[in-house]
Amino acid sequence: MLYIQFLFLLLMLYLGSRYGGIGLGVVSGIGLVIEVFIFKMPPTSPPITVMLIILAVVTCAAILEAAGGLKYMLQVAERILRSKPKMVTILGPLVTYTMTFMLGTGHAVYTIMPIIGDVALKNDIRPERAMAASSVASQMGITASPISAAVVYYLSQMSGLGANITLITILSVTIPATLLGVLAMSVYSLRRGRELKDDPEYQERLKDPTWKKRIEETTATTLDEKLPTSARNAVLIFLLALATIVVIAMVPSIRTLSEGSKPVSMSVIIQMMMLAFGGIILLATKTKTAKVPEGVVFKSGMVAAIAIFGIAWMSDTYFKFAMPSFKGGITEMVTAYPWTFALAMFIVSVVVNSQAATCRMMLPVGLGLGLSPALLIGIMPSCYGYFFIPNYPSDIATVTFDTSGTTKIGKWYFNHSFMMPGLIGVIVACLVGYVLGQMFIG
Numbered sequence: 359m360l361y362i363q364f365l366f367l368l369l370m371l372y373l374g375s376r377y378g379g380i381g382l383g384v385v386s387g388i389g390l391v392i393e394v395f396i397f398k399m400p401p402t403s404p405p406i407t408v409m410l411i412i413l414a415v416v417t418c419a420a421i422l423e424a425a426g427g428l429k430y431m432l433q434v435a436e437r438i439l440r441s442k443p444k445m446v447t448i449l450g451p452l453v454t455y456t457m458t459f460m461l462g463t464g465h466a467v468y469t470i471m472p473i474i475g476d477v478a479l480k481n482d483i484r485p486e487r488a489m490a491a492s493s494v495a496s497q498m499g500i501t502a503s504p505i506s507a508a509v510v511y512y513l514s515q516m517s518g519l520g521a522n523i524t525l526i527t528i529l530s531v532t533i534p535a536t537l538l539g540v541l542a543m544s545v546y547s548l549r550r551g552r553e554l555k556d557d558p559e560y561q562e563r564l565k566d567p568t569w570k571k572r573i574e575e576t577t578a579t580t581l582d583e584k585l586p587t588s589a590r591n592a593v594l595i596f597l598l599a600l601a602t603i604v605v606i607a608m609v610p611s612i613r614t615l616s617e618g619s620k621p622v623s624m625s626v627i628i629q630m631m632m633l634a635f636g637g638i639i640l641l642a643t644k645t646k647t648a649k650v651p652e653g654v655v656f657k658s659g660m661v662a663a664i665a666i667f668g669i670a671w672m673s674d675t676y677f678k679f680a681m682p683s684f685k686g687g688i689t690e691m692v693t694a695y696p697w698t699f700a701l702a703m704f705i706v707s708v709v710v711n712s713q714a715a716t717c718r719m720m721l722p723v724g725l726g727l728g729l730s731p732a733l734l735i736g737i738m739p740s741c742y743g744y745f746f747i748p749n750y751p752s753d754i755a756t757v758t759f760d761t762s763g764t765t766k767i768g769k770w771y772f773n774h775s776f777m778m779p780g781l782i783g784v785i786v787a788c789l790v791g792y793v794l795g796q797m798f799i800g
Contacts, residue, residue: 360680363397367676371669371709380661382710386668390675399679405670405718407625408511409663412714414629415505416659418636419461422596423656424649425639426589428466431457432580436473440581443481448544450474450488451495455540458499459533460600462506465658467496467752469580471759476577479762484554486764487547490775493756494745495540498783500713501738502533504603505628507666507714508741514625515721516731522799523731525607525624531735531794539739539787543779550778551764563763573761588643595642599635603628658751662712669710670718677719681726696733699724700740700788707743711750716741736795739787745780746772 370389374382393399422428435453439446453474458464474492478485500506504525509532516523554560564570606612606627613622639645650656692699699720707716720741724734744750748757748767753776757765767774 360683363393363399363676364680366392366397367673368709370672374665374668380664382712383664383666383668386665386672390668390672393672393675393679399675402671402674402678405666405674407514408507408670408714408718409667410629411510411625412507412659412663412666414632414636415462415507416656416663417650418596418599418632418639419463420650420653420656420659421636421639421645422461422592423653425592425643425645426585427592427596427639428469428653428655429580429583430585430589430593431460432469432473433583433585435470436580439473439477443477444483446474446477446481446483447488447491447547448541450478450492451540451544454492454496455499455502455537458496458506459503460596461655462500462503463655463659463662464496464500464752465654467493468654468755471756473579475760475762475765476579479573480577482554484551484557484764485760485762486551486766486775489756489760489765491540491544491547491779493752494543494776494779494783496752497713497742497745497750498536498540498739498787501741502529502536504529504600504607505632507662508717508738510625510628511714511717512721512735512738514623515725516734517624519725519731520799523735524610525604527798528735528738530798531791532738535736535787535791535794536739536783538790539783539785542786543783546782547779554762554764557764560762560764588645592639592643592645595635595639599631602635603631606631662714665710665712666715666718669712669715673719674722677723677726681723692727692729696729696737696792697788699727699729699733700737703737703740704743704746704784707741708746711744713741716743730800732795732798732800733792735799736792737788739784739791742780742784745776748774748776 367389370386374385377385390401394401435457438453439449442449454467454470457466457470471489471492474488475485478488500508503509509528512528513525607624610621613627615622640647703716703720706720707713710716721734745753757767765775
């Protein structure tokens, strides 16, 4: 019966993924009701902490966007890309990775992607090389960001397992691991595909005068817009917020309010700081609050919160109910072959299309199986597997933004532009993360 119920869980996740975002959350709600009232599973608690963190981080980042800070960051990124245009296949992924690291979400990639494509095309570089890698890099940056929901959830669940498990130790594994993964897939991308002059499909398209004119005359840039000083100030305040969170994480005595008391948890600290610095940005830049909900960061963040609400609650209810029966066999397999748990996380991510939701589903399972924190943190990059099926918004948008048509979903669906960069990036990140986890935590 447990296997049938597990297949039901996968079915609900699949149905929800067909609608994406909010649909994933509310369809999971249907699954939760069936689990409780048909399958008689005791419901677990909803993922309140994760949702509050997402709300706080998204609110601060959305205020940054409304204040013009995101455009300022884009202009800085564009200057970097245009200063070394021949290096766009390396710099593009590093830029999108850094933006995700700072904002805690990969959805800001939509604004920079047309610029990456324009720089590549204007320098006779196959746009697929830079654009596909940049899309993947924007998602790999999530497990390296100190304010992403995935990292904060890991911290909230594992900080009590040992004094050596802190935000800093988690990031000391995930940052170099994902960064090396990004560099590895970027190096691979340098020579992937044919040069534009040798690509018969591209050359055939150039024979269409309308399409040729579109390529020659299209120029994506943010540099022609003059931004107020408040936009730069908003970015500086946001960077100060990130620095403050890192400092408090490094010095536990700052969050110890009285002698003998436990330090305030970092999940609470992040919520407090994001709300507070969001307020500081709002006051310092005199941003109109009506603009905040209109930006892409706020909308995508709220959608993510609802998706995680349903997914995490439904899946947690099942795994808590089923774990006593599954634990023995799974523990033996994972102990013998640790990579199998990374594969399980990867597969779940392909289904749910969310790294935070994957962590929320799988980390309690790993802890319940008695897996070591070093292993669970080391393989954390495996929670990004939704490039495998090219239906994620950033990948679809990247295909749309590539005016050359070189970034595409292949005839056989799985032979798409994001497959090899994604596999290389995640595998390298997990291998490096596993080694670093043993060094810093194990």
